[in-house]
Amino acid sequence: MRLLFRAVFVLSLSGLLASCDTLRENKLLITAHVQTNEIEHPHELMKLPIFGQEMIFKKIPEFSQRSISGFEPFPDEKDVGYFGVLLQLDTKGRTALDLATRQYRGMYILTMVNGLPIDMVEIDQPITNGRFIIWRGLSQQTIDEMDKFYPRLKYMKSSSRLMDDMLPSTGKEKMNSRRDAKALEAAEKAAAQAKERGVVRPAPKKPKDLPFEGYKLPGT
Numbered sequence: 001m002r003l004l005f006r007a008v009f010v011l012s013l014s015g016l017l018a019s020c021d022t023l024r025e026n027k028l029l030i031t032a033h034v035q036t037n038e039i040e041h042p043h044e045l046m047k048l049p050i051f052g053q054e055m056i057f058k059k060i061p062e063f064s065q066r067s068i069s070g071f072e073p074f075p076d077e078k079d080v081g082y083f084g085v086l087l088q089l090d091t092k093g094r095t096a097l098d099l100a101t102r103q104y105r106g107m108y109i110l111t112m113v114n115g116l117p118i119d120m121v122e123i124d125q126p127i128t129n130g131r132f133i134i135w136r137g138l139s140q141q142t143i144d145e146m147d148k149f150y151p152r153l154k155y156m157k158s159s160s161r162l163m164d165d166m167l168p169s170t171g172k173e174k175m176n177s178r179r180d181a182k183a184l185e186a187a188e189k190a191a192a193q194a195k196e197r198g199v200v201r202p203a204p205k206k207p208k209d210l211p212f213e214g215y216k217l218p219g220t
Contacts, residue, residue: 067093094130
């Protein structure tokens, strides 16, 4: 998928925010909505004024933050202090994205964070690897919130000891993946600091398979 459309949305907040109950429950709500037409039931659609024209999207997202296995942020090229992210979706999210990008080729996918539109891309080819890019509009606060739940891609390991590319999909697998990634990140930083001081440290051991107390994915 290429970035073909970088929208600056000037929209009314009426009808765009998720329910108050949902936003109170989750500090992070990420949803991706595919463009559609009015053949479907009106209650299943949302109409948004974008660049002076009305565009129609499905209310039910193709995937949400529940399907994220890992992410990697990068600086927004146009807005200093903001970021884009590369998302790696789990098996369920990857399948949904694959089907949507095949069925709705030539349409747009709108990304919303906490009920507000932030980015939109045109579907020009199927996405089969479960990797989806939000190109713009994420604040440092949002990145910090994502860091609480998801591992960075560069530190993410396979969830299977027998397969090198098994993505974490269950809540426990994602929890363990984040824990292991944080341990690797901390070990890498410690090694870098030790190297600066001229101290040679042994390679870090793999962390034990213990759950985080009170860990809960957003939206669960």
